Amino acid sequence: MSNSYLNSVRKQFTYYKELGDKTFAQLSEEQLFLSLNNESNSIAIIVKHMAGNMLSRWTNFLTEDGEKEWRNRDAEFINSFRTKQEVLDYWNKGWNCLFTALNPLTSDDLETIIYIRNHGHTVVEAINRQLCHYSYHVGQIVSLAKLILDAKWQSLSIPKGTSKQYNAEKFSKEKTRKHFTDDL
Numbered sequence: 001m002s003n004s005y006l007n008s009v010r011k012q013f014t015y016y017k018e019l020g021d022k023t024f025a026q027l028s029e030e031q032l033f034l035s036l037n038n039e040s041n042s043i044a045i046i047v048k049h050m051a052g053n054m055l056s057r058w059t060n061f062l063t064e065d066g067e068k069e070w071r072n073r074d075a076e077f078i079n080s081f082r083t084k085q086e087v088l089d090y091w092n093k094g095w096n097c098l099f100t101a102l103n104p105l106t107s108d109d110l111e112t113i114i115y116i117r118n119h120g121h122t123v124v125e126a127i128n129r130q131l132c133h134y135s136y137h138v139g140q141i142v143s144l145a146k147l148i149l150d151a152k153w154q155s156l157s158i159p160k161g162t163s164k165q166y167n168a169e170k171f172s173k174e175k176t177r178k179h180f181t182d183d184l
Helices: 002-024 043-058 073-077 084-102 123-152 163-171
Strands: 113-116 119-122
Touching: 002 043, 002 084, 002 123, 043 073, 043 084, 043 123, 113 123, 119 123
Parallel strands: none
Antiparallel strands: 113 119
């Protein structure tokens, strides 16, 4: 079970990173920095927050509190990027930190207690917390991109109006046991 869990969460994190990557590929530099109103964040700001969180949570994951003293969360909501490449580089820096911490974990680590703001979590609980957090923000990124791109948006999943065709193709094959992302 524990190896299955670790393999699954690795694939889930990879999936959400790829959703972001495929979204960014559709956006111009200007579109990454677009804020729809005074209360909304641009996609670049959401990336800055996510990567800042990743660097804090996953640096020395098993040995230090996940809320690092050097993190300035409030500054994550102020744009400091100048180019699309800077946004992408910071996005990748956050994900690289996450996978550097996650990939070596074994089933022996899963019940270890780690802390986030002095609140104890098992490794499983901490991973689940972060997986939910990042999927929430990737959803925001995708939703904003769809609003910005409108008819130019290229679907990242099953395009509208093709569900029956998609399901027919899936059900025409033998049952298999694999992660849903293996076919993407």
